[in-house]
Amino acid sequence: MSAAADDRRPADGDPADRHPADDPITDFVRWEVTVNGVAKGVHVAGTGPAVVLMPEMPGISPDVLRLARWVRDAGFRVYVPSLFGTDGGYPTAERGEVVVRRACVSAEFRAFAGGGTSPVTAWLRGLARQAHAECGGPGVGAIGLCFTGNFALTMALEPAVIAPVVNHPSLPLDDPAGLELSAEDAAAVRERVDRDGLTVLAYRFAGDRWCTGQRFAAYRSLLGGAFDGRVLPDGAANTDPPPFFRDTVGTPHSVVTAHFVDGEGHPTVRARDEILGFLAERLRPESAGA
Template sequence: MSLGSQIGPEFRAFDFAHDGRTYEVFRGGLGPAVLVLHEIPGLHPGVIDFARRLVDAGYTVYLPSLFGRPATPANGREILRSIVQVCVAREFTKLADRTSPIVGWLRALAASADRECGSRGVGVVGMCFTGGFALATALEPSVVASVVSQPVMPAPIGKRGRAALGLDPEDLSTIRGRANNGLHVLGLRFTNDRGCPPERFETLRATLGTSFEGIEIDSSPGNAAGLAPSAHAVLTVSLVDEPGHPTRVALDRVLAFLAEQLRH
């Protein structure tokens, strides 16, 4: 059985190369293009389920496999394996004021997806380790909608790290300019998530102004929704797929946000 069939019959696998880097990508669906950037440990079943929702909603979904093993459950062993992999990979810069080299490859994929899907603009959804990449990929002009879900990189160490977005100053200036000219960004986090501190969203608000919409879900001890204080992955592992639950409300907002930006 191929990896593509393990992920699901609605996806086909292909290799995408740019600037000396090649990664496997899974594509499925029809409609405007949306890149879904997986969290650690990789393209686990929760990420794939989220991608299927987008396919069902009428989007062409691109799932690049940046690290980890596709379709493998998000267990402790796989998480450790992926953490080791990304820690030694040169593609992923961990500095507060540096844009990761992988962003060039993601921008090229976004531009290719836009051409393939009729040049209607591209949406990007990033999660956890790749959360900030969803914003950085908007350096590509075809990206008009970014969903930044619980971005944990750069590491939130110290005052500077907690507020940082992981972009070169020049790239940050470009993103600010794009926000003044049609780019929209939606951010998701749990209030008690130490990996994605509130200072990071404060920076997004200060940088992007009204182009940024932040959703912060109460995960404080004793919260009304019964969420664990350790809740982290808004759209996957921590999702409670019940109408009215705050994580489901956040998911529904993501779907509405993409529709607003890509179906105008």
């Protein structure tokens, strides 16, 4: 990894496209990480065991960064890779639709049924290896969101990843019962989960049309009792999310980001705290019960 410590700039892109609600990401350091000759930007903050937090569509939004800060403040070193969209960009409908179109035809992603495992997951496993070498500890956590939701499971093919969290996985877009995994990788994931006793924590809203009950049933069929899928009622979703989620997603979807409601005892707050507890139990076992 190489640091760009002076690269703490506002969201990338044309200044004319800046939005007042963009996050300047001034409390993270932007690194350039190279895996197998491919370099990508990664925003890094905190100390402690490593957690790779992947963005949801349409990119590293202010809500994704809010989640990253919660992870950081819970005692982890969080790595947020830039995979698509404008880093720190507020998710307007216009921005989001452009990013979705590009991602759906990108060679790095397999957005539709029959495509198998997204190639970018190999790069993400390399990031997890490097993060574990840097941070030490028993292993690495991986949090996927929406378009990257299932990537957290695929990353478990890397032995360093021991705490996968799958949030509202939306791929493949055209198969509600699909898992965005090749048959070979699905078998390898099941073998890893069985061999090492991993648990996969997952969340969705009951009426989410992008991550349906059929998808969670497919996870359960693959992983058996190792799949801990939790479903929140639609009424728990934030009713005033950013425009991309209101106008394009159009359904309760992002449990701990865009549709999060910051209220004491709220179901989405409990989900957030459960995720942080899951990471602590596996990555900081000596302090999880303290």
